[in-house]
Amino acid sequence: MAKLQMLIVDDEWNMRNLLRIYLQKEGFTIKEAATGHEALALVKTMAFDMVLLDVMMPDMDGWEVCKRVREVSTVPILMLTARSETKDKVRGLGMGADDYLTKPFEPEELLARVHSLIRRSSITQVSLPQPSVLDFTCLRIYPEGREILIQDQVTEFTQKEFDLLLVLAQSRHRAFTREELVEWVWGNDYTGESRVVDTHVKNIREKVQRAGLGYNPIQTIWGLGYRFHEPGEVK
Secondary structure (H helix, E strand, O other), rough: OOOOEEEEEEOOOHHHHHHHHHHHOOOOOOEEEOHHHHHHHHHHHOOEEEEEEEEOOOOOOHHHHHHHHHOOOOOOEEEOOOOOOHHHHHHHHHOOOEEEEEEEOHHHHHHHHHHHHHHHHHHHHOOOOOOOOOOEEEEEEEOOEEEEEEOOOOOOOHHHHHHHHHHHHHHOOOOEHHHHHHHHOHHHHHHHOOOOOHHHHHHHHHHHOOOOOOOOOOEOOOOEEEEEOOOOOOO
């Protein structure tokens, strides 16, 4: 299973560094943003398991960032601020935040709140019904039947090719690193090179092209890895 992805949004380097130390010890993979605009750009290109969001930032305050994140994602948001007034907490929760923590805070309280929100989010996700078919432009994937139709014709893929395309399609707005895809498709016991993903992506692209799909369903994210893509989707 891939590590949980955490986005830390704070204009103060010292605070980001402190939070990174705490959370990396807990096994999180950390991304950082120093401004609201940086945070929104990351949220639109990657799927996070949680966001730690500072309220007081120079370019765009945390309330506005929270509001904009909620337009594109249901990721749990824990807001951090030096302001303890009840009206500020109410405002943050009203914008869509899931919890609120006042600075300074004890590491134990931070971690307790983080894990609580992650558990709540996991329970919600598990309770949601999973689709019996993933339907895209000229591409249809049946997870339970392990069948892929392109232009309404069955197209043959190997087991790993199917699993790789399925993982990307099920998390269509998330960008995966090669290492994450190896963990999802090959498992934690795999000891080979992560570049095995590139070979399978190449094979998938060739097969969908021969089947007449007309577009490349796997987009390369340079410097990171891959994500699913279909025509008309906003990048």
